[in-house]
Structure formats: C-alpha cells, structure tokens
Amino acid sequence: MNYGENTAHMSAIRKRLNKSNYTSDDFSPEKGDPNLVRGFQGRPVGGIRNNVQPLQFYPSSNFVNYTDKDVDYLLKKLQSINKEIYNFEKLRKMSYKQLIENYSDSIKKGKYLSAYRTYEGAYMTNWEKFHKGIHQTALYDPKDQSINGLLRDMTNEPIIDVEMKEGGTQLKLIITFSDEGQALFKPMRHSRDYETLPDHFYFTDYERHNAEIAAFHLDKVLGFYRVPPTAGRKVNMTYDIKRLADRKLAKTFFKSPANNVCFHGACSYYCDTSHAICGNPDMLEGSFATFLPPEKIAARKTWRNPWKRSYSKHRKAYWEAYDDLCEKVKQRAPYNKGRRLLDLIDMHIFDFFQGNMDRHHYETIKDFGNNTFHLHLDNGRGFGKSIHDEMSILAPIYQCCQIRYSTFLKLAKLYVGPEKLSSETRSSLSIDSISPILTEPHLYALDRRVIKVLKEIYTCIEDGKPIDEVIIDR
Amino acid sequence: MNYGENTAHMSAIRKRLNKSNYTSDDFSPEKGDPNLVRGFQGRPVGGIRNNVQPLQFYPSSNFVNYTDKDVDYLLKKLQSINKEIYNFEKLRKMSYKQLIENYSDSIKKGKYLSAYRTYEGAYMTNWEKFHKGIHQTALYDPKDQSINGLLRDMTNEPIIDVEMKEGGTQLKLIITFSDEGQALFKPMRHSRDYETLPDHFYFTDYERHNAEIAAFHLDKVLGFYRVPPTAGRKVNMTYDIKRLADRKLAKTFFKSPANNVCFHGACSYYCDTSHAICGNPDMLEGSFATFLPPEKIAARKTWRNPWKRSYSKHRKAYWEAYDDLCEKVKQRAPYNKGRRLLDLIDMHIFDFFQGNMDRHHYETIKDFGNNTFHLHLDNGRGFGKSIHDEMSILAPIYQCCQIRYSTFLKLAKLYVGPEKLSSETRSSLSIDSISPILTEPHLYALDRRVIKVLKEIYTCIEDGKPIDEVIIDR
Numbered sequence: 001m002n003y004g005e006n007t008a009h010m011s012a013i014r015k016r017l018n019k020s021n022y023t024s025d026d027f028s029p030e031k032g033d034p035n036l037v038r039g040f041q042g043r044p045v046g047g048i049r050n051n052v053q054p055l056q057f058y059p060s061s062n063f064v065n066y067t068d069k070d071v072d073y074l075l076k077k078l079q080s081i082n083k084e085i086y087n088f089e090k091l092r093k094m095s096y097k098q099l100i101e102n103y104s105d106s107i108k109k110g111k112y113l114s115a116y117r118t119y120e121g122a123y124m125t126n127w128e129k130f131h132k133g134i135h136q137t138a139l140y141d142p143k144d145q146s147i148n149g150l151l152r153d154m155t156n157e158p159i160i161d162v163e164m165k166e167g168g169t170q171l172k173l174i175i176t177f178s179d180e181g182q183a184l185f186k187p188m189r190h191s192r193d194y195e196t197l198p199d200h201f202y203f204t205d206y207e208r209h210n211a212e213i214a215a216f217h218l219d220k221v222l223g224f225y226r227v228p229p230t231a232g233r234k235v236n237m238t239y240d241i242k243r244l245a246d247r248k249l250a251k252t253f254f255k256s257p258a259n260n261v262c263f264h265g266a267c268s269y270y271c272d273t274s275h276a277i278c279g280n281p282d283m284l285e286g287s288f289a290t291f292l293p294p295e296k297i298a299a300r301k302t303w304r305n306p307w308k309r310s311y312s313k314h315r316k317a318y319w320e321a322y323d324d325l326c327e328k329v330k331q332r333a334p335y336n337k338g339r340r341l342l343d344l345i346d347m348h349i350f351d352f353f354q355g356n357m358d359r360h361h362y363e364t365i366k367d368f369g370n371n372t373f374h375l376h377l378d379n380g381r382g383f384g385k386s387i388h389d390e391m392s393i394l395a396p397i398y399q400c401c402q403i404r405y406s407t408f409l410k411l412a413k414l415y416v417g418p419e420k421l422s423s424e425t426r427s428s429l430s431i432d433s434i435s436p437i438l439t440e441p442h443l444y445a446l447d448r449r450v451i452k453v454l455k456e457i458y459t460c461i462e463d464g465k466p467i468d469e470v471i472i473d474r
Numbered sequence: 475m476n477y478g479e480n481t482a483h484m485s486a487i488r489k490r491l492n493k494s495n496y497t498s499d500d501f502s503p504e505k506g507d508p509n510l511v512r513g514f515q516g517r518p519v520g521g522i523r524n525n526v527q528p529l530q531f532y533p534s535s536n537f538v539n540y541t542d543k544d545v546d547y548l549l550k551k552l553q554s555i556n557k558e559i560y561n562f563e564k565l566r567k568m569s570y571k572q573l574i575e576n577y578s579d580s581i582k583k584g585k586y587l588s589a590y591r592t593y594e595g596a597y598m599t600n601w602e603k604f605h606k607g608i609h610q611t612a613l614y615d616p617k618d619q620s621i622n623g624l625l626r627d628m629t630n631e632p633i634i635d636v637e638m639k640e641g642g643t644q645l646k647l648i649i650t651f652s653d654e655g656q657a658l659f660k661p662m663r664h665s666r667d668y669e670t671l672p673d674h675f676y677f678t679d680y681e682r683h684n685a686e687i688a689a690f691h692l693d694k695v696l697g698f699y700r701v702p703p704t705a706g707r708k709v710n711m712t713y714d715i716k717r718l719a720d721r722k723l724a725k726t727f728f729k730s731p732a733n734n735v736c737f738h739g740a741c742s743y744y745c746d747t748s749h750a751i752c753g754n755p756d757m758l759e760g761s762f763a764t765f766l767p768p769e770k771i772a773a774r775k776t777w778r779n780p781w782k783r784s785y786s787k788h789r790k791a792y793w794e795a796y797d798d799l800c801e802k803v804k805q806r807a808p809y810n811k812g813r814r815l816l817d818l819i820d821m822h823i824f825d826f827f828q829g830n831m832d833r834h835h836y837e838t839i840k841d842f843g844n845n846t847f848h849l850h851l852d853n854g855r856g857f858g859k860s861i862h863d864e865m866s867i868l869a870p871i872y873q874c875c876q877i878r879y880s881t882f883l884k885l886a887k888l889y890v891g892p893e894k895l896s897s898e899t900r901s902s903l904s905i906d907s908i909s910p911i912l913t914e915p916h917l918y919a920l921d922r923r924v925i926k927v928l929k930e931i932y933t934c935i936e937d938g939k940p941i942d943e944v945i946i947d948r
Binding site: 198199200201202204254255256257258260262269270273274276278313314 | 672673674675676678728729730731732734736743744747748750752787788
C-alpha cells in the first residue's frame with residue numbers, strides 16, 4: 001500500500017498503530033490465505049485499501065511478481081511502529097552482503113572445540129583449519145579463507161580411498177583425499193531438470209547430489225553457516241571409485257546396455273541393478289560434503305525434530321492434525337530457554353526454501369552444550385519440486401508465530417531488494433565446478449518462498465500476536 | 475536402382491541372374507552394414523551403380539525416407555529371377571488387406587481343441603466363442619466377429635473379481651468380468667511418451683500396458699493371429715479393484731502426496747511404496763489380455779527360446795558371441811522339420827518390430843503337437859525405445875538366413891506400399907478405448923524396422939545363400 005497517497009487515512013492508522021494492543025480487525029485488509037501468495041495472482045483493484053500502487057522500492061521482474069500486498073503492508077506497519085529497528089528504506093540502501101556481515105561478526109563470540117584449542121601445526125591443511133574453526137555459534141566463519149580452500153581441495157585433490165557408508169538407506173561413499181581430508185559422496189541420479197514425481201513421498205525420493213551442494217550455499221547466503229562445506233565434482237568411476245573399492249563394492253560394477261559404467265553398491269534402498277548409478281560413459285558427478293571431526297573430538301548429540309513427519313504413507317504426524325504442538329515444545333528443554341526454538345525455526349525456514357521435508361532429526365555438537373547452533377546435515381532431499389511450495393514445512397513458524405529478528409531482517413531485505421535470494425544463491429553457486437547447480441525455476445522458487453515466509457509473519461501479527469513476541473531480538 | 479536407364483547393363487545382369495548359382499560378388503553394390511539403414515542417411519551419388527533414382531513406386535514421407543537402395547536392389551533382383559512369385563508391381567496394386575486375407579484363408583486348415591469340438595451352447599459368450607475358435611494354425615480367425623466382441627466386452631463388462639497373479643516378477647491382476655470371462659490386467663506405469671532409460675536392461679524395465687495392447691494389434695496386422703485379444707480400459711481403482719481385492723492386496727492401497735489413489739500389491743519386483751501404481755485421482759489405465767482356456771482344456775507346452783538372452787548384466791548369451799547357433803538348432807527337434815523354425819523367426823521379427831528383448835520362453839498348445847503356431851504371450855516389454863532398433867533381436871534371421879515366404883511378401887508389400895506398417899497399425903489401434911496406444915515415433919519406427927528386416931534378407935542373398943533356401947515357401 002502506498003500510504004503516501006492517503007495521508008488523512010494514514011494518520012488515523014498511525015494513531016491506532018501506536019496502541020500496542022491493536023486488533024487485527026482494526027487494521028487488516030482482507031485476510032490472506034497462507035497457502036496462496038496473492039501477489040502472484042494479480043492485485044485486486046477497487047475500494048480504498050486496494051486502490052494502491054506497489055511501493056516504489058519493490059522492483060518488478062520478468063519472471064515473478066516480487067511484491068505482495070500483505071508483505072508490503074506488514075513492512076509498512078512495522079516501520080511505522082518502530083523506525084529504529086524496522087527501517088526498510090535504510091535496509092534497501094544497505095547491501096545484502098553488508099547486512100550479513102553485520103550479523104556474522106557476532107557469531108565468533110562462542111567457544112571453540114576444546115581438543116583444538118591448543119592445536120597448532122606448522123602447516124595445517126584446509127580441512128584441519130575448518131575443524132579447528134568450528135565454534136559454538138556457527139560451523140565456520142565465512143571470512144575464513146580455508147573454507148574456499150576446502151571447496152577447491154575437494155574438487156581437485158586426488159582420491160586415495162573409497163568406502164561404502166554403512167547404515168544409510170541409500171548409497172553413500174566415504175571418500176578420502178590425498179591430504180587425508182574426508183568427505184561424504186552422494187552420486188548424481190537425475191539430470192538437474194528432473195522434478196520429483198507428484199505421487200512420490202518425501203521418504204521414497206532419491207537423494208540429489210545437487211541439493212547437497214545447493215544447501216551449503218543457501219545456508220551460507222542466509223548467514224547461518226550450519227552446513228559443512230560441500231562441493232560438486234566429476235569423478236572417473238573406474239579410476240576414482242572401482243580401483244579403490246573393496247570386493248563388496250567393486251563386484252556391483254557393470255556395463256549398461258548404453259555401454260556406460262554403472263554400479264549400485266549395497267544398501268537398504270535402491271541398491272540393485274534397476275536403480276544403478278551410471279556414468280557417461282565413466283564420468284560421474286557427485287557431491288562431496290566435508291566430514292566433521294571424529295566423535296572423540298566433537299561428539300554430536302542427535303535430537304528428534306518435534307515437527308518430524310510420520311514416515312508412513314498411512315499416518316500423519318501430530319502437528320499435521322493439531323495446531324498446539326508449539327505450546328508443549330516451548331515448555332520443554334531445550335526449547336524453553338535460549339536460542340534453540342529460534343534455531344529450530346531457522347532450520348525450518350531453510351528447509352522450506354529447499355522444499356526439504358526430510359528433517360526427522362538434527363544434531364548439535366555436545367561440547368557446546370545446549371546454547372549452540374543446529375547442524376544442517378543431510379540435505380539431499382531438497383530441490384525436488386520447483387513449482388510447489390510445501391507450506392507444512394513452515395508449521396513451526398505458523399504454529400509458534402516466532403522468528404529471529406536477524407532472520408526476519410534478512411528475509412525483509414531479500415524482499416525489498418535490490419538483491420534477491422535467487423541472485424545471491426545463483427552467484428554463490430556459480431563457483432562450483434559442476435555449476436549450474438540449480439535450474440532457474442528452483443532459483444526463482446526461492447524468491448517466491450521468501451514472500452511466503454513473510455506472509456506467515458504477517459498472518460501471526462494480523463492475528464493479534466504482539467510484534468515483539470513474534471519477531472524476537474535476543 | 476532404376477535399371478530402365480541402363481538397358482545394356484541390365485541385359486548383362488539378367489543373363490547372370492538366370493544362372494542359379496550367381497555369386498554375390500558378381501552382383502553386389504557395396505556391402506551394407508546390417509546395423510545401418512543407409513537409405514535414411516542420404517543416398518550416395520556418383521559411379522554407375524549409384525547414379526540411380528529411387529524406384530518410382532516407393533513413396534516418400536515427411537518423416538522417414540522409406541526407400542533403401544539395398545532393399546530396392548533385392549526386390550528388383552527377385553522379380554527378375556522369378557516374376558511369378560516375386561511380382562512387386564502386382565503386389566503394390568493389391569491392397570495389404572487382400573494380401574493378408576489370401577494368407578489367412580489357409581490358417582483354418584488345422585484342427586480345433588478337442589474339448590470344444592462338440593461344445594455348442596444355446597448362447598455362447600464371446601470369450602467362449604474365442605476359446606472354441608482356437609485352432610492348430612492360429613489362435614483365432616480374424617473374420618470371427620467374436621474377437622471384436624471380446625474386445626468390447628473387456629472394455630465395458632462390469633468387473634466382478636480381482637486377484638493378484640502369483641509368481642510373476644511384476645504386479646499383474648487376474649480380472650473376472652460379469653460374463654465369467656477372465657483377463658490378465660497390467661497397469662499403466664508411465665505416460666506414452668516415456669522412453670526406456672538408456673542404462674536400463676531389458677530385464678529391469680517396467681512392463682508397459684500399452685505395449686500389450688499394441689502387440690495384439692501388430693500381430694493381427696501382420697496376419698499372425700498368435701496374441702490373445704487385448705484391450706485397454708480405464709478402471710476405477712477403488713470400485714473396480716480395491717472393493718474386490720482380498721486383504722493382502724487391499725492393504726497395499728494408499729493416498730499419494732498428490733492425493734491420488736495408489737497401490738503396489740505384492741510381487742518380487744517393484745511392489746513397494748516407491749514403485750506404486752497411482753491413479754488420477756482414482757482412475758487407472760490398464761491392458762486386459764483375454765485368458766486362454768484352462769490347462770485341463772488346452773494344456774500348454776513351454777519352450778525355451780534358443781535365442782534367449784542371458785538375463786545377467788555380466789554375461790552374454792552364446793548366440794551373442796558366436797554366429798553358429800542356428801546350425802545346431804536346425805538339427806534339433808522341433809526345429810528340424812515342419813514350421814517351427816520359421817515360426818520362431820516370425821516371432822523374432824514380431825519382437826524386433828516391438829523392440830521386445832524379453833522372449834525367454836514361448837508356448838504352444840499341447841493338443842496340436844509340434845506342427846502348430848507359437849503363442850506370442852507377454853509382450854509388456856516392447857515399445858520402450860522408439861529411436862533405437864535392437865538389431866540383435868534379428869539374430870535368428872541373420873544367423874539362419876531364413877524367412878517364411880508369406881512373411882517376406884507381407885514385409886515387401888509394406889515396403890512397396892502404399893500401405894505402411896505404421897498406417898495399418900495406427901488404424902487397427904484406433905479402435906481401442908484408450909487410444910492413442912502408441913506415440914507417432916513408435917509407429918514410424920515400425921516402417922524403419924520393416925526395411926531393416928528386408929536388409930537382412932538382402933545381406934543373406936548377397937552373401938551367396940540360394941534364394942529358395944532363404945525365402946521359404948512351404
């Protein structure tokens with residue numbers, strides 16, 4: 001809404017906004033359906049409230065209508081309540097990079113892994129530097145040059161050992177590089193433009209190597225730093241894998257009818273001839289995710305996600321049927337104090353952007369106690385459907401009606417632009433050796449999803465929740 | 475070659491042709507690679523033999539170059555040797571329908587199933603008439619009106635019982651209709667334009683319901699009458715299947731994320747959630763192949779196909795490595811006398827047209843002894859790759875260098891036109907309730923494959939095999 005055109009009307013609204021206990025009825029345009037981004041479907045016209053222009057600082061695009069009147073309304077409202085902390089004109093003039101930097105300065109305040117505190121080598125490899133740099137508030141410091149070095153190493157270092165990872169449902173390989181760094185390898189299964197079949201469940205989907213790479217970059221772009229450095233690489237299946245494989249793995253190699261080298265390994269899902277992984281003719285793309293330090297140095301704690309899905313085709317999870325899970329979660333440790341509920345919500349926003357429904361558990365590093373970030377491991381089930389936005393992933397947002405202030409500000413910035421989540425992610429992904437990592441429809445989906453998260457915040461506030469209990473600045 | 479332009483040259487050639495023991499070197503243009511249809515790739519020019527026009531009676535098409543100089547040469551040669559039995563000008567003027575009818579008159583000469591010889595009901599259903607009509611030389615008489623009636627019945631009759639077929643690798647259902655007729659149901663897995671993945675083996679491929687329907691019509695168009703009547707139909711999965719299913723089958727039903735009804739049944743391959751069969755939202759296409767009479771009335775004998783594949787991703791079959799299998803097969807019963815080797819070759823031509831590599835066994839009806847036709851059952855693995863012609867399916871043709879005269883004449887007719895195998899098959903398929911059954915690329919592939927079979931005959935004769943030992947008229 002362009003309030004500048006209705007100054008009399010605006011002044012009445014401002015008066016009401018100054019009351020902290022405004023009711024949504026006093027102040028809402030017609031109520032938004034959280035499942036619809038009406039901004040995409042054309043803007044209704046007529047009536048006082050609808051007789052408006054898009055705010056001038058929201059640019060248009062050839063691909064997506066980036067403006068949404070509910071979100072426009074929310075931002076204007078916040079700005080008129082508190083221009084100190086919600087100054088979106090100022091936010092627009094600041095670069096996204098600057099905004100992220102402002103927040104990443106604070107991430108270095110936590111402690112480091114105790115085993116590495118006194119560890120100094122005359123010559124440390126990049127993976128050693130990465131391990132040493134893990135600290136309480138983030139997995140790495142984005143300014144640490146060893147992270148880019150690590151991505152390059154995983155792309156270029158000779159592979160000296162290959163092992164099947166035990167226990168997973170789908171085939172994964174543990175790769176050792178010549179500098180003794182290790183990474184988890186997930187092979188390419190489908191071309192980039194393959195979309196998950198509509199009748200497929202999240203738990204039967206193939207994992208996608210490009211989703212793993214994209215998740216690392218997306219997490220970094222969002223200033224979370226909770227995904228281990230992950231790079232794409234083409235390997236020679238015969239030289240880099242079969243030559244180094246043990247008998248159990250090597251005997252699953254064969255030549256396909258198209259004369260490509262294939263293998264299927266051994267695992268509980270999809271490890272048979274009809275689900276083999278095939279090269280072209282022997283070159284295969286995969287994702288390489290840096291290993292975290294071993295358990296004895298950085299033991300991890302596994303947490304069940306309260307918003308875990310049922311992993312059954314017949315049952316729904318509690319939170320899918322009832323809206324009151326958050327009240328219970330809020331009472332319970334570790335979500336009853338500190339950062340953990342907000343981290344959980346960050347994680348769901350991150351997963352919503354990727355379309356990843358497979359976050360059944362997550363981990364933290366034990367050494368850091370409860371006041372630490374969530375590791376965002378295992379992102380291979382994201383980026384399956386570019387045209388679908390799985391709103392249920394946002395359940396913790398719309399059921400708790402909470403978001404971290406810094407996360408909100410990042411999303412608001414990506415809404416007001418000029419940078420977009422798509423352009424930032426595209427640019428970050430472009431350094432990978434097997435780029436493009438995501439198709440354009442997946443990138444544009446990110447921008448659409450930014451708006452959908454903000455609309456949930458709009459709905460929470462329009463429902464009457466106090467702003468400072470929704471957007472939380474700790 | 476247009477010999478009319480080189481009369482002096484022609485007369486020299488005719489003289490040589492009149493010798494029965496001509497050698498191929500005397501008479502061959504450059505040798506054709508049986509894996510290449512050079513006619514598709516442009517016609518080389520220059521030199522006496524290449525300075526020719528396509529024969530005028532071979533029409534052109536927007537899609538495929540239907541002429542091939544090796545085949546043109548073969549037909550001209552045969553005609554010049556024996557214009558009585560190889561008169562292609564006359565053949566072109568005769569309709570394909572007439573040609574097929576000429577041959578189908580002879581199929582009724584065999585005996586019928588003994589159990590039905592005295593069976594006369596006051597009112598017989600179409601499937602009873604079909605069973606009664608099975609005779610020694612063909613599964614049905616194409617003029618029998620009950621065949622079209624049976625196709626209509628399977629499309630329209632209420633379904634009264636459903637049972638899973640035991641023992642198969644992929645899910646099949648035994649359907650009983652209200653008139654007590656029974657059919658084997660195979661569900662739709664992929665849309666018509668889905669092509670088999672290049673790295674997939676013939677033995678891991680999904681079966682295709684439309685391939686089953688297409689096989690019935692193709693077999694009929696070719697005047698073989700060796701495939702049981704097969705029709706497509708849309709069923710309501712809830713009403714027509716789940717309602718009638720036993721507990722074991724019913725409990726595999728579920729709703730997909732896209733809210734479609736799905737089920738997977740129980741079988742040794744692909745019977746799990748990630749390979750479920752899903753409707754839209756509960757309507758599902760499938761093929762219905764009429765059951766043959768029960769074992770006690772028409773016991774069947776199963777024969778191992780001598781040109782069976784290895785069904786292993788590591789091994790090749792003998793005939794894939796060596797070219798002398800046919801010499802051994804010809805010595806052995808039942809292929810050492812009568813029609814059986816020619817029937818086997820017919821079957822491989824039929825399978826080559828479909829691209830079906832899955833003919834590990836075939837059956838005959840015991841009652842008819844060894845001098846009877848091959849049943850062409852289980853054709854679900856055909857029509858997977860429209861752009862690929864699997865030449866190895868023709869191994870019995872190029873290793874035995876034999877073809878039945880009537881089959882050769884049908885293919886020659888489909889080559890000289892004006893009817894094409896594509897147009898005849900398209901027209902036959904159009905009566906099915908779920909038509910179109912095949913995409914156009916699959917139909918055009920049939921015309922391309924007709925040429926490829928004829929080129930194999932060309933190669934046999936150019937290699938010096940006596941014509942009457944290659945094209946066999948019994």
